[in-house]
Amino acid sequence: MKVSRQLTKGAPDPQRGPRARTRRLMLETATRLMQSGATPSISEVAQAAEVSRATAYRYFPSQAALVHAVVDQALGPILMQSRAGSDAAERVDDLFRRSMPRIQEFEATFKAALKLSLDQWAKRQAGALGDEPPLTRGHRIDLLEDALAPLRGELAEDEFQRLAQALSLLFGVEALVVLKDIWNQDAAQVEAVTRWAASALVRAATAGRA
Incomplete structure (x- = not known):
């Protein structure tokens, strides 16, 4: 049964309206502040x-929730892209090729999130975190396991997980901390090194398997 366009014309769009605009304003503001360091x-x-604290807390009940939403927005295209093909090495390389430029574009945002995570760890160690919700970080697990999906069943589960864990050391802002802040590499060099290392890990994990 077709629904009349007139009947749906006035239906609320979840991406529009005052609530959506306020949430978008807060995310844009938070992103600008995080991009400034x-x-x-x-x-x-x-x-x-320029919104009230009460309003802000209705949208984001904690700093962790706000930072998580900003990170999700920064990752946007990375989280939405789909990978075709049955060659795990090509899928992993495609993930790094598409993702590293975006991670570098929002380097300050991801470093701000990393700083919050480290600050919370320090508070937790000191018994001072209290009821503050922790910042959850786990997108890279899903992204890497998706890229490696063709190897499920080909590798033993512990081998599959070890490969995903090894790749996670290269995928994310932590790689920028090492390669840019310590080795003084530029964006192109960072991408080249992470893609080379990722490829080497996949080859090593699948060596000798037809």
């Missing part, structure tokens, strides 16, 4: 966005 609190984002 800050790890803003809810109150700081509310002040910069």
